[in-house]
Amino acid sequence: MNAKDDTQPTIVPYLKRDESGKPYLAGSKCTACGHVFVGERTVCAKCTARGQMVSVHLAETGKLYVYTIIHRSFPGVKTPFVDVIVDLDDGAHLKGTLVGVKPEPEAIAFDLPVKIAYREAEPVNKPGKPHLSYVFEPALEA
Numbered sequence: 001m002n003a004k005d006d007t008q009p010t011i012v013p014y015l016k017r018d019e020s021g022k023p024y025l026a027g028s029k030c031t032a033c034g035h036v037f038v039g040e041r042t043v044c045a046k047c048t049a050r051g052q053m054v055s056v057h058l059a060e061t062g063k064l065y066v067y068t069i070i071h072r073s074f075p076g077v078k079t080p081f082v083d084v085i086v087d088l089d090d091g092a093h094l095k096g097t098l099v100g101v102k103p104e105p106e107a108i109a110f111d112l113p114v115k116i117a118y119r120e121a122e123p124v125n126k127p128g129k130p131h132l133s134y135v136f137e138p139a140l141e142a
């Protein structure tokens, strides 16, 4: 993948690229209470402050909060895979797919440290450009 190809579509609107083409996940931080949310917000869902949100890059590390193993999905989507919600280190909560572990409960630990990796996702069942996507993968403890 050419990192500077900023014409490549992204799979979600909050997956963006910086001036150098490097991908990042965009969030909003409330300057009143400090809570961080995924994507653009104008009102804080935690403290209800209006007009206090600033754009931030979301943390790229976090811990597994909850998961489910998906055995049936849309035609063409390979199963099983692990669907997760991660508590990012900045306090935001992000949904995604966990790769790099067996899709079996015995192999998946709650609070597993994870990090974000950016990948291309090929279109399923139709021609088109691959989209830039993100996945979670286990992070090695420092």
Ligand SMILES: [Zn+2]
Binding pocket: 030, 031, 032, 033, 034, 035, 044, 045, 046, 047, 048, 049
């Ligand atoms: Zn707030």
